[in-house]
Amino acid sequence: MAALLRVLALLGLLLALNTAQAEKLRLVADSWPPFADASMPGGGLATVIVTTALRRAGYDSEFEQVPWARALLGVEEGRYDVLINAWFNDSRTQIGAFSAGYLSNRVRLLKRKGDPLTFNSLNDLYPYPIAVVRDYAYSPAFDADQRLQKIPVRNFSVAVRMLAAGRVGLTLEDEYVARYFLQRESRSVRDHIEFIDPPLSENPLHILVSLKTPQHQQIIAGFNRAIDEMKADGSYERLLKHYGF
Incomplete structure (x- = not known):
């Protein structure tokens, strides 16, 4: 019985992790073309890079465009998981975790x-x-x-x-x-x-993942790893050229 309970507990943990991973991350940005804008193909260069890298890391996502101040507040309050186009400053480390830079x-x-x-x-x-x-x-x-x-x-x-x-x-x-x-x-x-x-x-341009998002550090690690893989296989460079960079 004890062995069965351990197996059931392990299955429950794996199911919970898979469910969390399957939930869509709520991405947000303001209108900042050509990097981010809902009217552009793919939502703009930064949006495409971020959604592609997150998908390669195992995270589906959905994107919403709002004014900048609302986006930042939404990340702070946990209403959004990922601000896709943030420059680093110390105050923002109080509300989110920064990725490595993925654009300049x-x-x-x-x-x-x-x-x-x-x-x-x-x-x-x-x-x-x-x-x-x-x-x-x-x-x-x-x-x-x-x-x-x-x-x-x-x-x-x-x-x-x-x-x-x-x-x-x-x-x-x-x-x-x-x-x-x-x-x-x-x-x-x-x-x-x-x-x-x-x-x-x-x-450098980063994503900022809300500290209120579960596994925010794992999301950052997966994103950074996916960006490195995209640069290695040439898909990152192809995206830059597609958007005229």
């Missing part, structure tokens, strides 16, 4: 054409109001510098229109994202905006 983002400053601004250090930016997307992390030094005049806005489109209208002196964004949105702005906006060299930072 180059953050660049933008100004109005003809403005005599040069950028060599953060000190050069102090005189200028800077439109920043609310709750985004850009770089540890930039985020922590209280002397910068940061003007929170809802998204990059709002920021760049404020910049073109002269309501702020600067804004900033990942270069691919900025170019994607500028192509969709009117000529009165895009023809009056230019990038500043050098880049502010280069940030």
Whole structure:
């Protein structure tokens, strides 16, 4: 009888693990094309990479697009399991576990054409109001510098229109994202905006798995392993080329 009970307990444990693995992970992101956007094929490059890697690690998933602040709060509260496109900062380790970086983002400053601004250090930016997307992390030094005049806005489109209208002196964004949105702005906006060299930072892109999600560390380990396998077998590179990277 004791042996039978041990077998039944083991079967129950295996069934519970398989059930947990079979449940769909709730993925979330804001609209951030070309990396994440529900209107793009596959939900954008980051969405496709993440869902593919998780599937290879044994996890089915479903994706929901919400504003950034709601996505972050949802991960904190456990309403979502995985934020698919997070830059690292210390405060976010209180709500989730970070994967290894799976993409790289180059953050660049933008100004109005003809403005005599040069950028060599953060000190050069102090005189200028800077439109920043609310709750985004850009770089540890930039985020922590209280002397910068940061003007929170809802998204990059709002920021760049404020910049073109002269309501702020600067804004900033990942270069691919900025170019994607500028192509969709009117000529009165895009023809009056230019990038500043050098880049502010280069940030690896991670998934952030809610600490309230069971087995969050196992999910991270499986994701990291799957990304390494995708890079080794060439499927990662094929996805980059498909999205024009």
